[in-house]
Amino acid sequence: MTINGWIQILVFCAIVVALVKPLGWYMARVFNGERTFLSPVLHPVETVLYKLSGTSEREEQHWLTYTLAMLTFNLLGFLALYALQRIQAVLPYNPMGMGAVALDLAFNTAASFMTNTNWQNYGGESTMSYLVQMAGLTVQNFVSAATGIALAVALIRGFSRASAKSIGNFWADMTRATLYVLLPLCVMLTLVYVARGVPQTLSAYIDATTLEGARQTISVGPVASQLAIKMLGTNGGGFFNANSAHPFENPDAFVNLIQMVSIFAIGAALTNVFGRMVGDQRQGWAILGAMGVIFIVGVAVAYWAEAAGNPLVHALGVEGGNMEGKEVRFGTAMSALFAVITTAASCGAVNAMHSSFMPLGGLIPLINMELGEIVVGGVGAGLYGMLLFVVLTMFVAGLMVGRTPEYLGKKIEAKEVKMAILAILCLPLAMLGFTALAVVLPTGLASIGNPGPHGFSEVLYAYVSGAANNGSAFGSLSGNTLWYNLTIGAAMLMGRFFVIVPAMAIAGSMAAKKTVPVSAGTFPTHGGLFVGLLVGVILIVGGLTFFPALALGPIVEHLSLIAGQTFSVGG
Amino acid sequence: MAKPALRFRPQTKAWSPIAVVLTMTVGMMALVGLFHFIIRVATA
Numbered sequence: 029m030t031i032n033g034w035i036q037i038l039v040f041c042a043i044v045v046a047l048v049k050p051l052g053w054y055m056a057r058v059f060n061g062e063r064t065f066l067s068p069v070l071h072p073v074e075t076v077l078y079k080l081s082g083t084s085e086r087e088e089q090h091w092l093t094y095t096l097a098m099l100t101f102n103l104l105g106f107l108a109l110y111a112l113q114r115i116q117a118v119l120p121y122n123p124m125g126m127g128a129v130a131l132d133l134a135f136n137t138a139a140s141f142m143t144n145t146n147w148q149n150y151g152g153e154s155t156m157s158y159l160v161q162m163a164g165l166t167v168q169n170f171v172s173a174a175t176g177i178a179l180a181v182a183l184i185r186g187f188s189r190a191s192a193k194s195i196g197n198f199w200a201d202m203t204r205a206t207l208y209v210l211l212p213l214c215v216m217l218t219l220v221y222v223a224r225g226v227p228q229t230l231s232a233y234i235d236a237t238t239l240e241g242a243r244q245t246i247s248v249g250p251v252a253s254q255l256a257i258k259m260l261g262t263n264g265g266g267f268f269n270a271n272s273a274h275p276f277e278n279p280d281a282f283v284n285l286i287q288m289v290s291i292f293a294i295g296a297a298l299t300n301v302f303g304r305m306v307g308d309q310r311q312g313w314a315i316l317g318a319m320g321v322i323f324i325v326g327v328a329v330a331y332w333a334e335a336a337g338n339p340l341v342h343a344l345g346v347e348g349g350n351m352e353g354k355e356v357r358f359g360t361a362m363s364a365l366f367a368v369i370t371t372a373a374s375c376g377a378v379n380a381m382h383s384s385f386m387p388l389g390g391l392i393p394l395i396n397m398e399l400g401e402i403v404v405g406g407v408g409a410g411l412y413g414m415l416l417f418v419v420l421t422m423f424v425a426g427l428m429v430g431r432t433p434e435y436l437g438k439k440i441e442a443k444e445v446k447m448a449i450l451a452i453l454c455l456p457l458a459m460l461g462f463t464a465l466a467v468v469l470p471t472g473l474a475s476i477g478n479p480g481p482h483g484f485s486e487v488l489y490a491y492v493s494g495a496a497n498n499g500s501a502f503g504s505l506s507g508n509t510l511w512y513n514l515t516i517g518a519a520m521l522m523g524r525f526f527v528i529v530p531a532m533a534i535a536g537s538m539a540a541k542k543t544v545p546v547s548a549g550t551f552p553t554h555g556g557l558f559v560g561l562l563v564g565v566i567l568i569v570g571g572l573t574f575f576p577a578l579a580l581g582p583i584v585e586h587l588s589l590i591a592g593q594t595f596s597v598g599g
Numbered sequence: 600m601a602k603p604a605l606r607f608r609p610q611t612k613a614w615s616p617i618a619v620v621l622t623m624t625v626g627m628m629a630l631v632g633l634f635h636f637i638i639r640v641a642t643a
Contacts (some may be wrong), residue, residue, distance in 0.1 A: 073630075077622070077623070077626045080622050080626065081618065081619045081622035081623050081626065082618055082619060082622070083619050096616075097616070097619070097620075100616065100620045101620050101623060101624065104620050104621070104624045105624060108624065108628075162631070162632075162635055163628060163631070163632070166631055166635075167627060167628050167631045170627065170630070170631055170634075171627050174627075199619060199623055202623070203623070203626075206627060206630060207630065211630065211634055214634060215634065215637055215638065215641075218638050219638070219641055219642070222638075222642050228638060228642055250635065252638070253634065253635055253638050
């Protein structure tokens with residue numbers, strides 16, 4: 029590790045923290061229906077959308093209506109994206125003549141982008157037409173992110189309201205998230221990316237002659253516009269197969285920094301929105317503090333592992349950190365930081381190949397996703413995931429002192445705890461259940477690219493990434509098979525909606541409760557004790573659930589490496 | 600405690616859920632189309 033590396037990491041953290049308050053203030057105004065500096069331009073557009081659809085921003089919804097609206101909207105988005113892929117060959121904006129996407133791959137991709145996962149069992153430049161990229165994938169990038177933000181705001185209203193029957197209007201929340209938050213920021217970011225050399229064109233790929241005289245096809249396209257929402261919406265699906273390791277998708281260190289900040293910006297600011305809407309900003313800072321503790325520990329371990337390098341390679345006389353699978357322009361520090369950010373949030377974009385990380389370097393992304401990506405997390409999804417852990421933490425705290433748990437003046441009772449546990453347990457069910465099947469069935473084993481524990485990690489990572497709606501790939505696993513397309517698709521749907529429905533049930537239940545006055549026995553939830561307890565519950569729940577699987581993968585691989593044992597194909 | 604974000608009004612209006620879903624889906628695609636148009640004009 030170097031001072032330079034740590035300075036870059038701290039600069040990143042400082043920028044994110046500096047954005048929390050202004051962005052949180054802005055978003056709180058947007059979701060409270062208050063006027064912003066963009067209202068003169070955007071409010072008429074918003075009003076037209078409500079009028080055309082026959083709804084109203086003042087038309088409040090019960091939590092069940094809110095959830096059903098979200099589910100039907102997502103279902104239609106899924107069907108539209110699936111259809112676009114299947115008929116892209118006869119649609120315009122297809123200069124390279126891409127054929128119809130296969131049934132199972134189209135299902136996987138539609139499920140992937142609709143759930144904000146963006147797991148890609150295809151190479152974008154060799155599979156998808158420009159129309160599918162822009163009208164299918166990019167649209168889902170926007171609306172899946174907006175859905176996550178809307179759901180988080182609905183859950184916040186559940187905590188902030190008392191004796192209420194409703195938690196907001198899904199259509200208004202989703203429209204405002206898209207119109208006032210995502211679109212303006214994406215316009216700005218796209219222009220910055222174009223200025224830094226990221227392509228934005230509808231022209232066909234370029235045929236070039238290399239210095240050696242060989243012919244080469246250079247892929248271009250509307251990259252910058254997809255890149256902006258890919259990072260800001262924590263989607264992560266790359267225009268190119270190499271994602272943010274591709275020089276057209278991440279040309280330099282400055283763009284790399286903007287991309288990393290984009291991933292965390294909205295998710296971190298939502299903690300401030302939470303604080304503002306519940307009337308005590310300290311509550312938001314406490315949650316962000318808990319996220320920060322887990323994040324910094326993860327960055328330190330990943331950076332240390334990558335900077336330390338491979339002892340077996342050192343024994344051959346090659347010193348230095350582990351640069352396999354990394355871009356030289358980013359180095360170990362920015363590759364490790366990017367990997368931790370992209371898996372702490374549910375982004376999934378990569379600027380280095382995670383399969384090539386040292387075992388402990390690859391362990392951190394796995395843990396981040398297994399915890400449910402509650403360290404800032406996906407836009408919206410991170411906050412509602414973290415609030416589920418808060419419910420569990422307050423329940424544990426209540427058990428410790430023998431008192432009915434309360435949070436923000438609301439009593440947490442059996443229903444909320446059951447819903448939180450249901451949401452938290454569905455993730456390991458999808459992650460570990462499908463992994464267990466894949467490593468015993470021949471069809472699952474056939475796709476593994478490496479023998480030994482690393483091969484197990486490939487499979488585990490795929491299902492963890494899918495169920496956590498992350499979408500980053502470990503690499504080496506041949507995922508474009510009928511088995512993996514269907515099962516990872518199913519894991520993505522489970523990981524998204526089996527968490528959302530219980531979370532919305534909690535929102536409805538909490539909104540209906542009366543507020544209990546603060547007393548001497550109330551456990552303060554804005555201090556260090558609460559942050560420590562929250563982090564402890566997250567790590568213990570995650571540790572207990574996933575430690576056996578991690579022991580079979582990256583942990584045993586690390587111990588084998590220290591002992592000098594390697595695993596080779598056929599060896 | 601912060602005031603409720605939106606005023607509660609009972610759901611008396613019988614709007615068609617299908618119409619809302621369809622319009623919002625097309626509306627969001629139009630918004631993303633507008634986004635691409637703005638970028639095209641700005642980078643021309």
